[in-house]
Amino acid sequence: MKIASENIKEKGAKDESLGTPVWIEPMALSEDESKKLSFSIPRKPKGVFLLQKISECLFLNGNQDIVLLIRTIYNKEEQVYYDSRVGNFIGVTVVGKFLAKHWNDDTAYLEHVKGMLETFCKSNYNLVKKPLMERKVIPTITIRPLKAVIQEHPNLLMCVTSGFYPQSINVTLLKNGGEVTHDIASSGVIPNGDWTYQITLLMEFIPQKEDVYSCKVEHSSLKEPMIMDWKYPGAKLSK
Structure with a gap:
């Protein structure tokens, strides 16, 4: 069984006069900004681009094994993901690897994400158990x-x-x-x-x-x- 939450943001608008779509490039962080992540956009992107953050709870063997997955996707391409079985973020693309390092180095944030296995997954299990696990429809x-x-x-x-x-x-x-x-x-x-x-x-x-x-x-x-x-x-x- 799987619980999923999805947060989607759309930005930009179609305008032929605008520049070529550009992925947000990360800037170097100063010591005073160790807890912040700054981005630089060279020019306004053309068209519509989509940034998704998807959180999933996988319940295996009933509720004996619970896995939390958090995926960050840009324009249908996965950039970085968190897997509770590993315990940290894993970068897929160049930008994703930058984000993974930043989030893994942020001890407080990483502990918050690890805690979501209890606060998000386990706490919602009983809410979905009856309508999903006990639901039966005759063929x-x-x-x-x-x-x-x-x-x-x-x-x-x-x-x-x-x-x-x-x-x-x-x-x-x-x-x-x-x-x-x-x-x-x-x-x-x-x-x-x-x-x-x-x-x-x-x-x-x-x-x-x-x-x-x-x-x-x-x-x-x-x-x-x-x-x-x-x-x-x-x-x-x-x-």
Whole structure:
């Protein structure tokens, strides 16, 4: 599970008369400015640029292992990040390495960031545990051929399992009650964008009137596996 907070700042405006966009260059610090960080902008940047600071809490093995990540990104390029497993900032770009050194040398600030593992991550765990960790949504299943069914003509059988939460799920295809393990392609689990997921399985098969194909779904929202059957059109399903 992950908690994330994002602080985004946009600056600049489109104006063809303005100069070329320039990353803010760091200046040398004087002894009296050891606790400050000064920047120099050679000229007003052209267009819009984006500076992001993203803080993430990763909860692994329930809440046994908690990781705090703080990432600073400029125009989609990561500059510097903090990883609680390491305990300090790590620079990625030239500017990022400058910032990492400055923040790592600032003992008070570094201790404040380290403390966020408790004040930001652990303190928010109980707030999100119930709506996220205990949230369960039952999946829906659709099973059908992709092409018009003609007996003894090769076809593709599609099983779509959608709308489920959490992400972990087990979907299998059956033929006459036995698991099919060959000639199957899977989309993998894909997010729907609404805090639910979907997965699609495709299987090559040759339709026969006597065969019954099934999509079997096992998920934490279900008390027992959910099974949806498909049989050759006009044939009766046995009970």
